[in-house]
Amino acid sequence: MPRPIQATIHTAALQHNLARVRRAAPDARVWAVVKANAYGHGIERVFEGLRGADGFALLDLQEAERVRQLGWRGPILLLEGVFEPRDLELCSRLGLWHAVHCDEQIDWLAAHKTQVPHRVFLKMNSGMNRLGFAPLRYRSAWARLSALPQVDEISLMTHFSDADGPRGIAHQMAAFATATQDLPGERSVCNSAATLRHAQDAGVRADWVRAGIVLYGSAPDFPEHSSAHWDVQPTMTLSTRLLAVQELQAGDTVGYGSHFTAEGPLTIGVAACGYADGYPRHCDTGTPVLVNGVRTRLVGRVSMDMVTVDLTPLRHAGLDMGFGSEVTLWGRASNGAVLPIDEVAQAAGTVGYELMCALAPRVPVVVMAD
Numbered sequence: 299m300p301r302p303i304q305a306t307i308h309t310a311a312l313q314h315n316l317a318r319v320r321r322a323a324p325d326a327r328v329w330a331v332v333k334a335n336a337y338g339h340g341i342e343r344v345f346e347g348l349r350g351a352d353g354f355a356l357l358d359l360q361e362a363e364r365v366r367q368l369g370w371r372g373p374i375l376l377l378e379g380v381f382e383p384r385d386l387e388l389c390s391r392l393g394l395w396h397a398v399h400c401d402e403q404i405d406w407l408a409a410h411k412t413q414v415p416h417r418v419f420l421k422m423n424s425g426m427n428r429l430g431f432a433p434l435r436y437r438s439a440w441a442r443l444s445a446l447p448q449v450d451e452i453s454l455m456t457h458f459s460d461a462d463g464p465r466g467i468a469h470q471m472a473a474f475a476t477a478t479q480d481l482p483g484e485r486s487v488c489n490s491a492a493t494l495r496h497a498q499d500a501g502v503r504a505d506w507v508r509a510g511i512v513l514y515g516s517a518p519d520f521p522e523h524s525s526a527h528w529d530v531q532p533t534m535t536l537s538t539r540l541l542a543v544q545e546l547q548a549g550d551t552v553g554y555g556s557h558f559t560a561e562g563p564l565t566i567g568v569a570a571c572g573y574a575d576g577y578p579r580h581c582d583t584g585t586p587v588l589v590n591g592v593r594t595r596l597v598g599r600v601s602m603d604m605v606t607v608d609l610t611p612l613r614h615a616g617l618d619m620g621f622g623s624e625v626t627l628w629g630r631a632s633n634g635a636v637l638p639i640d641e642v643a644q645a646a647g648t649v650g651y652e653l654m655c656a657l658a659p660r661v662p663v664v665v666m667a668d
């Protein structure tokens with residue numbers, strides 16, 4: 299028998315979250331962002347749940363090929379554009395739309411031989427200072443592109459640094475609006491946080507929103523708001539079982555470095571999940587976990603293949619907590635209880651994005667329809 303650990307991808311939750319995005323941005327089209335192998339879920343595994351989107355946005359050309367292989371004939375957008383000139387051949391062949399964020403990418407397009415002109419998204423650096431043309435250089439980039447026979451429609455895009463926080467998006471929206479004022483073309487500015495927090499403004503939701511993390515059931519602005527607040531559901535469950543139960547006495551310690559010491563008699567469970575499965579080693583005593591759907595806490599350090607959990611809440615409730623009990627590290631337990639990935643990420647000093655993306659290859663993954 300294999301180790302009992304497993305990840306489950308919930309198709310109905312993906313559909314629910316996509317519908318939630320549409321409610322937040324009515325009449326905008328939705329890019330389902332599936333970069334990083336669909337935030338660790340697996341592109342092939344989320345495709346059914348997200349095929350109701352208007353397009354798929356990603357970074358890797360290989361991932362774009364995989365989306366086409368799944369039979370998707372609609373729009374696919376390369377969010378960082380191409381990385382070298384010959385990538386443009388694949389764009390022509392697969393009909394990929396691509397971002398253009400620098401002069402080199404325009405040079406490559408100008409030299410590209412193609413029958414079909416490309417749809418491009420011209421990216422502005424409106425303040426994040428990663429990719430894109432500065433506002434003062436944006437128009438000349440637009441003019442250069444629009445003169446190329448290799449270019450079809452030009453859409454306008456930018457990306458927010460603070461859509462999830464107190465600084466907000468106004469300063470970047472102002473820079474974008476000023477520099478694009480009389481330019482034609484569709485516009486796309488919102489990531490998940492902007493879609494949930496700012497897209498009631500039609501100018502902000504614009505023509506396309508680019509929804510990533512919210513589709514995967516994580517609150518982009520946690521802990522200010524939770525996934526329950528935004529009405530999104532977990533799309534990935536990481537679950538396992540208890541391999542052993544230990545009875546501790548006062549003064550007994552648990553795990554490497556004796557990081558936890560029992561103050562009195564304590565029953566703990568040993569679960570088959572460790573940092574080699576993608577569970578963060580930065581989690582320590584106090585990190586929330588569900589056992590048979592009941593919320594409890596980690597005790598002691600995370601090791602490579604095991605974690606140890608406090609079974610006191612189950613004992614008090616007179617619930618089963620023996621060998622083989624279900625342990626939910628994040629996501630949804632069999633009894634329907636939910637442990638948001640955001641809470642586990644917070645305990646590890648990181649964000650839900652990183653935990654999803656870091657699910658280890660050794661963890662078997664199943665797709666569940668509901």
Ligand SMILES: *Cc1c(COP(=O)(O)O)cnc(C)c1O
Pocket residue numbers: 331333377457488489490491508509510511512518
């Ligand atoms: C990743 C990404 C998104 C999606 O971000 P989320 O915070 O996951 O919604 C949107 N736009 C661009 C350009 C991205 O790279």
